[in-house]
Amino acid sequence: MRAAGPTGMDLWQVLLTLAVAGSGNAVSGSEATPAILGRASQSLQRVNPGPGTNSSGKPKFTKCRSPELETFSCHWTDGVNHGLKNPGSIQLFYIRRSTQEWTQEWKECPDYVSAGENSCYFNSSYTSIWIPYCIKLTSSGGTVDQKCFSVEEIVQPDPPIGLNWTLLNVSLTGIHADIQVRWEPPPNADVRKGWIVLEYELQYKEINESQWKMMDPVLSTSVPVYSLRLDKEYEVRVRSRQRNSEKYGEFSEALYVALPQMSPFACEEDFQFPWFLIIIFGIFGLTMILFLFIFSKQQRIKMLILPPVPVPKIKGIDPDLLKEGKLEEVNTILAIHDNYKPEFYNDDSWVEFIELDIDDPEEKTEGSDTVRLLNNDHEKSLNILGAKDDDSGRTSCYEPDLLETDFNASDVCDSTSEVAQPQRLKGEDLLCLDQNSQNNSPSADTAPTTQQPSVILAKEDKPRPRLISGTESTHQAAHPQLSNPSSLANIDFYAQVSDITPAGSVVLSPGQKNKAGMSPCDSPPEVVSLCQANFIMDSAYFSEADAKKCITVAPHVEAESRADPSFNQEDIYITTESLTTTAGQSGTAEQAPSSERPVPDYTSIHIVQSPRGLVLNATALPLPDKEFLSSCGYVSTDQLNKIMP
Amino acid sequence: MDDKGWSVKAGSLLPLLLLVSDLLLCQGVASLPICPTGAVNCQVSLRDLFDRAVILSHYIHNLSSEMFNEFDRRYAQGRGFITKAINSCHTSSLSTPEDKEQAQQIHHEDLLNLILRVLRSWNDPLYHLVTEVRGMEEAPDSILSRAIEIEEQNRRLLEGMEKIVGQVHPGVRENEVYSVWSGLPSLQMADEDSRLFAFYNLLHCLRRDSHKIDNYLKLLKCRIVYDSNC
Numbered sequence: 001m002r003a004a005g006p007t008g009m010d011l012w013q014v015l016l017t018l019a020v021a022g023s024g025n026a027v028s029g030s031e032a033t034p035a036i037l038g039r040a041s042q043s044l045q046r047v048n049p050g051p052g053t054n055s056s057g058k059p060k061f062t063k064c065r066s067p068e069l070e071t072f073s074c075h076w077t078d079g080v081n082h083g084l085k086n087p088g089s090i091q092l093f094y095i096r097r098s099t100q101e102w103t104q105e106w107k108e109c110p111d112y113v114s115a116g117e118n119s120c121y122f123n124s125s126y127t128s129i130w131i132p133y134c135i136k137l138t139s140s141g142g143t144v145d146q147k148c149f150s151v152e153e154i155v156q157p158d159p160p161i162g163l164n165w166t167l168l169n170v171s172l173t174g175i176h177a178d179i180q181v182r183w184e185p186p187p188n189a190d191v192r193k194g195w196i197v198l199e200y201e202l203q204y205k206e207i208n209e210s211q212w213k214m215m216d217p218v219l220s221t222s223v224p225v226y227s228l229r230l231d232k233e234y235e236v237r238v239r240s241r242q243r244n245s246e247k248y249g250e251f252s253e254a255l256y257v258a259l260p261q262m263s264p265f266a267c268e269e270d271f272q273f274p275w276f277l278i279i280i281f282g283i284f285g286l287t288m289i290l291f292l293f294i295f296s297k298q299q300r301i302k303m304l305i306l307p308p309v310p311v312p313k314i315k316g317i318d319p320d321l322l323k324e325g326k327l328e329e330v331n332t333i334l335a336i337h338d339n340y341k342p343e344f345y346n347d348d349s350w351v352e353f354i355e356l357d358i359d360d361p362e363e364k365t366e367g368s369d370t371v372r373l374l375n376n377d378h379e380k381s382l383n384i385l386g387a388k389d390d391d392s393g394r395t396s397c398y399e400p401d402l403l404e405t406d407f408n409a410s411d412v413c414d415s416t417s418e419v420a421q422p423q424r425l426k427g428e429d430l431l432c433l434d435q436n437s438q439n440n441s442p443s444a445d446t447a448p449t450t451q452q453p454s455v456i457l458a459k460e461d462k463p464r465p466r467l468i469s470g471t472e473s474t475h476q477a478a479h480p481q482l483s484n485p486s487s488l489a490n491i492d493f494y495a496q497v498s499d500i501t502p503a504g505s506v507v508l509s510p511g512q513k514n515k516a517g518m519s520p521c522d523s524p525p526e527v528v529s530l531c532q533a534n535f536i537m538d539s540a541y542f543s544e545a546d547a548k549k550c551i552t553v554a555p556h557v558e559a560e561s562r563a564d565p566s567f568n569q570e571d572i573y574i575t576t577e578s579l580t581t582t583a584g585q586s587g588t589a590e591q592a593p594s595s596e597r598p599v600p601d602y603t604s605i606h607i608v609q610s611p612r613g614l615v616l617n618a619t620a621l622p623l624p625d626k627e628f629l630s631s632c633g634y635v636s637t638d639q640l641n642k643i644m645p
Numbered sequence: 646m647d648d649k650g651w652s653v654k655a656g657s658l659l660p661l662l663l664l665v666s667d668l669l670l671c672q673g674v675a676s677l678p679i680c681p682t683g684a685v686n687c688q689v690s691l692r693d694l695f696d697r698a699v700i701l702s703h704y705i706h707n708l709s710s711e712m713f714n715e716f717d718r719r720y721a722q723g724r725g726f727i728t729k730a731i732n733s734c735h736t737s738s739l740s741t742p743e744d745k746e747q748a749q750q751i752h753h754e755d756l757l758n759l760i761l762r763v764l765r766s767w768n769d770p771l772y773h774l775v776t777e778v779r780g781m782e783e784a785p786d787s788i789l790s791r792a793i794e795i796e797e798q799n800r801r802l803l804e805g806m807e808k809i810v811g812q813v814h815p816g817v818r819e820n821e822v823y824s825v826w827s828g829l830p831s832l833q834m835a836d837e838d839s840r841l842f843a844f845y846n847l848l849h850c851l852r853r854d855s856h857k858i859d860n861y862l863k864l865l866k867c868r869i870v871y872d873s874n875c
Contacts, residue, residue, distance in 0.1 A: 129744050
């Protein structure tokens with residue numbers, strides 16, 4: 001009667017139950033008692049006051065599960081408070097619907113044991129797939145819980161078995177490896193015949209970690225796991241579920257994966273200072289800086305890297321010295337270079353700048369340099385006078401006057417436009433001088449020689465034909481100009497400024513004769529034609545004979561022209577000649593006779609006012625040829641002083 | 646004498662010829678190359694037909710499961726449909742095997758015919774399901790697209806099964822028996838709750854039946870093609 005093996009507590013429960021039963025069924029007698037006791041014992045066996053006790057007090061279904069779609073079992077919790085309540089008569093009844101009709105009878109659970117405590121196991125004969133079931137839990141006759149389901153919905157497979165792994169490959173660095181994990185489906189699931197289709201989920205983690213990494217579900221029974229570190233140990237587990245179901249089964253046992261150790265020659269993956277990168281970036285940065293430096297200071301670098309090609313220097317002549325303007329020194333230097341002299345200081349430039357009067361005079365009347373000179377201020381004229389310090393120390397042959405008058409030596413004979421004008425006339429004057437000298441001296445040899453510098457000038461320079469032709473053209477051009485003395489002021493001659501009068505007017509040296517209306521060198525057309533006919537235009541040389549022919553006529557003209565110099569008061573230009581002529585007119589008779597008298601070849605210079613303004617004495621003076629020749633027509637003051645008496 | 650001998654020979658030759666032709670036919674059925682779908686008078690091997698049928702049934706079951714889950718998630722939460730799902734499916738009248746033993750015991754011709762019946766039974770409901778889901782307000786595209794796909798695949802599976810039946814049982818042609826579906830009015834009910842329950846029920850039944858067909862076909866494939874040596 002007494003339950004076997006109960007605990008003390010259980011014993012008290014039994015006694016209590018018996019007492020209640022006895023009290024309840026006092027009438028029934030002793031027959032009912034065994035049945036009650038039997039039930040009580042059964043319920044006692046079922047009762048398990050363990051930790052799973054439902055605190056709410058009511059039995060409930062926990063889950064129903066089919067592992068292989070062939071059987072299923074249901075579990076519930078026992079909600080009985082330990083001790084007090086009647087633990088017995090928890091029953092499970094089921095009903096299944098077949099052929100569109102529910103069977104009327106609830107059937108009781110066929111197996112309360114096989115699935116453990118508080119469970120009901122339905123074997124394959126009781127299991128029908130795709131058939132709805134309803135189960136209910138009764139306790140002491142009263143339904144405590146009810147549930148309906150279909151078996152295919154409660155499938156939760158058993159865990160896979162037979163996990164193993166194989167090494168697939170090891171990375172080249174020797175750090176990572178891939179493995180292939182294989183397993184077998186749970187043995188009770190008939191996957192082979194296709195009755196149930198399972199899909200599996202693999203999880204792995206390092207041994208130290210707590211979080212499992214999941215992979216996507218697969219339908220096959222093997223799966224590769226990539227990129228495992230060789231120096232770590234891993235655990236792998238697999239669980240399965242029926243395809244298109246949501247609930248997974250239990251996990252399999254964890255598989256311990258111990259990968260082979262790394263080879264000692266494997267490179268470490270530790271962070272190393274990236275020397276290589278630093279070197280590369282350093283070189284790059286330096287290169288960038290270098291380029292910036294090069295391109296920013298281009299000139300200096302260029303000078304350093306590519307020194308400029310030195311300009312050829314002329315030996316012995318210092319351009320600065322020429323600029324400085326110590327004429328004595330320059331002269332001595334020039335004297336050294338005998339042959340180079342004419343070409344040296346007889347630059348083509350100032351000859352080049354001689355403008356030809358071939359052009360229309362109307363053009364020249366507009367904004368000519370002469371006009372500009374005329375219109376300029378006093379200061380500007382001063383500037384003009386004092387201007388221009390060109391580099392090469394070209395000196396003119398006939399500029400002692402300028403030196404005396406505090407001009408920069410190199411100025412006047414420079415190839416400037418303002419100065420070039422007188423050059424042209426200078427050429428004329430040369431011609432004139434030549435003519436005069438030649439005319440006066442029977443020995444034309446010396447005269448040309450003395451004048452040779454000028455003639456040489458005339459000869460050797462290429463533009464001399466231009467010069468000559470210029471003179472001729474001026475002759476021609478001057479012819480219409482002569483007719484209009486008033487327009488003489490507008491004649492665009494290059495006149496060399498020799499002095500500035502206190503009144504503020506500029507004294508021109510060579511242009512005097514023209515301004516005065518005389519063009520001593522401008523021979524009348526007859527002379528021109530005569531000269532022209534004899535001249536060989538192409539020739540750069542002006543022969544003495546030719547010159548003589550011109551000269552013969554010229555002085556006459558010159559005398560005539562000089563006879564009445566018309567000093568135009570309106571002219572701003574007052575040339576020395578005009579002054580002298582006026583002075584001569586006023587009272588100075590020196591010039592007149594000098595002008596009328598034929599000038600010998602070698603004459604002494606009476607008055608040196610300007611390069612052109614050489615008033616020659618009638619008497620011929622022995623001139624130191626050498627000096628003249630050496631200076632190539634350039635006569636320094638000292639030399640002049642020597643020459644002059 | 647000669648005539649008798651001839652006749653005897655002819656008599657013995659004829660079954661021999663039949664046997665040979667039968668063997669040839671069987672072998673030929675099993676080993677003919679695959680021909681493109683839609684080709685007339687084309688013999689595809691049984692293995693390929695079963696492979697295709699299994700693929701289709703597998704696919705249909707996946708779609709119907711997803712569709713049911715989607716519907717359940719969207720509309721059926723908290724309505725307690727599952728407790729009411731007694732599942733009076735219209736195909737329940739068909740006596741299909743209810744577990745593995747029964748499925749293995751049934752003759753495969755019968756099983757094939759059952760499969761055909763179930764597939765035919767679903768033609769109509771699937772068609773109406775598509776139209777009714779389209780008519781739902783805020784018709785979820787996931788459900789609608791799947792319904793359309795299932796309907797098409799079901800038709801293809803039916804054709805495939807008929808081909809299989811034609812090969813396994815040539816000449817045997819049963820009447821086209823199927824269960825009539827009468828659930829259309831319930832799908833069109835004005836009451837939202839009832840209508841949703843009707844949908845739920847229909848989708849539940851669809852999932853169940855697709856699972857059934859998938860299992861049957863796999864069993865059959867193992868039995869017929871691999872001779873139970875899967």
